[in-house]
Amino acid sequence: MQDLAQKIITLIGGDENIISLTHCVTRLRFNLKNESKAQTQAIEELDGVMGVQRQGGQYQVIIGGKVSKVYAEIIKIMPRLDSNEEQAEISIEKDSLLNRLINTLSAILVPSLAPIVGGGMLKGFLFMLTSLGWADPESGTMFVLNMTGDAMFYFFPFLLAVSSARRFKTNEYMALSLAGVLMYPTLINAAIAGELTNVQFLGFLPVPVVNYSSSILPIILAVWLLSYVYRFFEQVIPSMVTVIFTPLLTLILMVPVMLIVLAPIGFYVGEYIAQGIEALINFSPLVSGFVIGASRPLLVLMGMHHAIRPITQQQIATYGYSTMGAMNFMSTMAQATAAFAIYFLISSKKMKQVALSSTVSGYLGITEPALYGVLVKYKAAFVGASLGGGIGGAVGALLGAKSMAPVMPSILSIPVFLNDAAVGFIIALVVTLIATFVSTFLLAKSVLKIDGQTENRREKEVIVDKDQEIVTICTPVSGIVYPISDVADQTFSKELVGKGIAIMPDENTIVSPITGAVTVAFKTKHAIGLISKEGIEVLIHVGLDTVELEGQHFELLCKEGQTVQVGTPLIQFDREKISELGYDISVVMVITNSDEYLSVLAMDDQKKVKENDVLITIVPGVRHGENEVGLVVE
Numbered sequence: 001m002q003d004l005a006q007k008i009i010t011l012i013g014g015d016e017n018i019i020s021l022t023h024c025v026t027r028l029r030f031n032l033k034n035e036s037k038a039q040t041q042a043i044e045e046l047d048g049v050m051g052v053q054r055q056g057g058q059y060q061v062i063i064g065g066k067v068s069k070v071y072a073e074i075i076k077i078m079p080r081l082d083s084n085e086e087q088a089e090i091s092i093e094k095d096s097l098l099n100r101l102i103n104t105l106s107a108i109l110v111p112s113l114a115p116i117v118g119g120g121m122l123k124g125f126l127f128m129l130t131s132l133g134w135a136d137p138e139s140g141t142m143f144v145l146n147m148t149g150d151a152m153f154y155f156f157p158f159l160l161a162v163s164s165a166r167r168f169k170t171n172e173y174m175a176l177s178l179a180g181v182l183m184y185p186t187l188i189n190a191a192i193a194g195e196l197t198n199v200q201f202l203g204f205l206p207v208p209v210v211n212y213s214s215s216i217l218p219i220i221l222a223v224w225l226l227s228y229v230y231r232f233f234e235q236v237i238p239s240m241v242t243v244i245f246t247p248l249l250t251l252i253l254m255v256p257v258m259l260i261v262l263a264p265i266g267f268y269v270g271e272y273i274a275q276g277i278e279a280l281i282n283f284s285p286l287v288s289g290f291v292i293g294a295s296r297p298l299l300v301l302m303g304m305h306h307a308i309r310p311i312t313q314q315q316i317a318t319y320g321y322s323t324m325g326a327m328n329f330m331s332t333m334a335q336a337t338a339a340f341a342i343y344f345l346i347s348s349k350k351m352k353q354v355a356l357s358s359t360v361s362g363y364l365g366i367t368e369p370a371l372y373g374v375l376v377k378y379k380a381a382f383v384g385a386s387l388g389g390g391i392g393g394a395v396g397a398l399l400g401a402k403s404m405a406p407v408m409p410s411i412l413s414i415p416v417f418l419n420d421a422a423v424g425f426i427i428a429l430v431v432t433l434i435a436t437f438v439s440t441f442l443l444a445k446s447v448l449k450i451d452g453q454t455e456n457r458r459e460k461e462v463i464v465d466k467d468q469e470i471v472t473i474c475t476p477v478s479g480i481v482y483p484i485s486d487v488a489d490q491t492f493s494k495e496l497v498g499k500g501i502a503i504m505p506d507e508n509t510i511v512s513p514i515t516g517a518v519t520v521a522f523k524t525k526h527a528i529g530l531i532s533k534e535g536i537e538v539l540i541h542v543g544l545d546t547v548e549l550e551g552q553h554f555e556l557l558c559k560e561g562q563t564v565q566v567g568t569p570l571i572q573f574d575r576e577k578i579s580e581l582g583y584d585i586s587v588v589m590v591i592t593n594s595d596e597y598l599s600v601l602a603m604d605d606q607k608k609v610k611e612n613d614v615l616i617t618i619v620p621g622v623r624h625g626e627n628e629v630g631l632v633v634e
Contacts, residue, residue: 120405217266293393336362365410388436399424
């Protein structure tokens, strides 16, 4: 650490170029006299440095879990930099426009999925009951249940208003007010009846009369602009009267702009996107179904599968169903089936255990263990899953298989697909299972041969210690999990600190996800470091930028050195008040020494989790050499 500290000082321009230094959970934060003197490339190449960011006038050197040790060594060399204050931590570095757009849409849609999934599942069950003649569609009971299933789709703009306001850090109640305007009964009824076609604001600005129920983009665009307008009025209006005039002037400006410009643009863009996708699928169901079903494993590896979610949701908003949802379902089942086939093909007991557990979790909708634990190691399984998913997707598209809600693909969500194309869905599912298993088996015995334990032996070996067992990490808080790649900070999203997972919490208590000890309890109370009895280092970070609160709305329930069990309370926080202050309340859990393990598998496919649920599976191993391809031996 001393050597690394000295090299950083030298490469950053020396003592005379450093004005001040602080550190946070993951990085050193320098204020420099002249950033051009810092040799960024050389610093990034240092062993122990994960990257460099320039943000908010700071030159940030990302170290990860060992940042406090490096900071301590720098202070020994340069005592004048000693500071007891921890500064603002997670910051948003600009990414490519496409990635930022995808991440923003995903971050807005994911928190609102719970009622959508529930409503979609209910609609699937109701269709099944009425189709089989088990329920009278005209009964009062069915009326209430149908209303329950349809409500969240109809009033979707209200759900998106809340998540959009949180994403853009603006007032949630003002956002809900805009959604209320879009869903105003007179406007909706007139749009449905084709009336009020000549509405003009101020006598000359035409107001399109559109049915915005179930729409997506109109409210998102409106809340995005609201975040700037509301903030502007808060800043320029005197504090004595801002509580009155800020909301008043915001509404007077925002509602006409929304109704005349933003909402129509968002509505028609969304409609054209959905119609374009539908036209491509209808043009060649076989080709489109195969491409979407076959490419999903690769898209997941590239982190691009989140781009499909907004399209799926827009299809549902436009047509009431999604054909892409059915294709994604076939790919998920294919990945689980490929792992199941590998179970019969290999002799390694540990890999059999991984394959079997991956199969079970895959059929339940969590494909990461299968993908990262099996498919990337055995090419026969990866190709088999792609072929099976492609063939099943093609058959499903040809037979009109579709989902009624954007649910997580899982055997538990099958009722969502049991609509008027249920027969086509079932046929496609059977074809997927058979095609995947057969193709994986044949490939493993021929072209991509597996000799029972190995595949494509090359320069590097990964040796699994027989005395080590697969370790599981539980959830630190209940809520909705989502991929760490969606976190609005590159330090976490690009896994510079380590592999992990993110959770949108629905409770206010962080508990220990492991049995071990507390290694670091930050003074700002927003983050905590743990080490398990197996030596796994875990960082739990509550919210983004919440270090700025300096402990406000947080309470530490433990202390450094304390022994903890799974479920031991660690941090109490007030997520409502923190969110009201404009902070993202996502809880990020990272394995900071993940590079020491053969595989760190995060179960991050947007599902509701509760205390003691397993979120991360760690496969121990010892790595040798370079250019690993995927040999695993006992």
